[in-house]
Amino acid sequence: xxxxxxxxxxxxxxxxxxxxxxxxxxxxxxxxxxxxxxxxxxxxxxxxxxxxxxxxxxxxxxxxxxxxxxxxxxxxxxxxxxxxxxxxxxxxxxxxxxxxxxxxxxxxxxxxxxxxxxxxxxxxxxxxxxxxxxxxxxxxxxxxxxxxxxxxxxxxxxxxxxxxxxxxxxxxxxxxxxxxxxxxxxxxx
Amino acid sequence: xxxxxxxxxxxxxxxxxxxxxxxxxxxxxxxxxxxxxxxxxxxxxxxxxxxxxxxxxxxxxxxxxxxxxxxxxxxxxxxxxxxx
Numbered sequence: 001x002x003x004x005x006x007x008x009x010x011x012x013x014x015x016x017x018x019x020x021x022x023x024x025x026x027x028x029x030x031x032x033x034x035x036x037x038x039x040x041x042x043x044x045x046x047x048x049x050x051x052x053x054x055x056x057x058x059x060x061x062x063x064x065x066x067x068x069x070x071x072x073x074x075x076x077x078x079x080x081x082x083x084x085x086x087x088x089x090x091x092x093x094x095x096x097x098x099x100x101x102x103x104x105x106x107x108x109x110x111x112x113x114x115x116x117x118x119x120x121x122x123x124x125x126x127x128x129x130x131x132x133x134x135x136x137x138x139x140x141x142x143x144x145x146x147x148x149x150x151x152x153x154x155x156x157x158x159x160x161x162x163x164x165x166x167x168x169x170x171x172x173x174x175x176x177x178x179x180x181x182x183x184x185x186x187x188x189x
Numbered sequence: 190x191x192x193x194x195x196x197x198x199x200x201x202x203x204x205x206x207x208x209x210x211x212x213x214x215x216x217x218x219x220x221x222x223x224x225x226x227x228x229x230x231x232x233x234x235x236x237x238x239x240x241x242x243x244x245x246x247x248x249x250x251x252x253x254x255x256x257x258x259x260x261x262x263x264x265x266x267x268x269x270x271x272x273x
Contacts, residue, residue, distance in 0.1 A: 009267050013260060018245065021255045031252070035259040039266050046270045096195070104193030109226035116236045126249035129240060133253065147206070148241035154206060173202040180233040 007049050007058075012042055016059050019150045020066050026138055026145075027070060037073070041066040059152075060160055096174045099181060111184055125187055132182035140175035143168060192220045197227045205234060 020041060024034035045065055052061055101107050119125040133141055142161060146152045152160070158168055192200070197220045200213055209217065221227050244250050255263070 009271060010264075013263055013267065017260065017263070018250075018254045021259075022253060025253065035255065035263070038255065038259075039263045042263060043266055043270045046267065100193075100195040104195035106194045106226045106230075110229040110233055112229050112232060113236060116232075116239075120240060120243055123249060126244070127251070129244065129249075130251070130253050144241075148238055149245040151242070151245075169199070169203055172206070173199050176202050176205075176234045176237060177198060177230075179237055180230060183237075184233070 007052060009042060009046050012045065012058070012062065016062055017042075019059060019146075020062060022145050022149075023063060023142070024066060024070065026134075026141055028073075033073075037066060037069050040069050044069070057156060060156065063160055096177055099177050108181070110180060113184065113187070119187065128183065128186045132179050132186065135182060136175055136178055140171050140178065143171040144175035144179070147172060192216050194220075194224060194227055197221065197224070198230055201227070201231050201234060205238060 017038060020038045021034055024037040025031065028034050028037070041062060045062055048065065052058075099107055113119070133145070136144065139161070143157060143163070146157050146160065147154075154165060154168060157163065158165055161168075163171070197217055200209060200217045201221075203209060204214075204217070221231060245254075
């Protein structure tokens, strides 16, 4: 992206606001605080425009500023945490084994969703969808949201979350299995 | 190569994001043909993709998207900062 256009702060909110909000919300679990973080991040980014290298994606750059804001916030609360902790690292465990038996067969066979298309018009469905997303393990929901909701490429995801490509595949698979099952259990049209 | 359901579901998940090499595509097709659970899973993850892409732009995204109030407030803060 051209540098001039990339640094138009009015586009940041439109193009990256929801992404930054998700990112903060999944870590902070507090809507008002996550909104404040997004605002702080974008305001600081205006002052820091000179530091933007056109090699980076704007989203990656804004996310880095947001991570620093969150680390500062936790420091203020007396919690020692580094930016590295913020992007996972620790293995969350293999919850996918809950869904398969030892021989690798489905513990519960997936069933077809009933009337999936009408679900998309149904308010109740969307609140279940959000409930299921928030119920994923943090790294899984981050990677799933980045990919499927925000349309980020695998390269961008690996860079933003410091993941190898094979880690990213594993997280996507776990997220998809867990989400499918959660929707199947909770959504009965 | 005989796949079990766990392996098949891993490949189906990858296939959402890339074209699998031939040597993986064929065993996967065979498995899915014979396994109703996995063929349902394939439909489920395609549906997940459709729902997710709709979700980001929909007014149904309530708790997980910035509200209009928040957006307006942030927009104002940005304008103030830009004017400094």
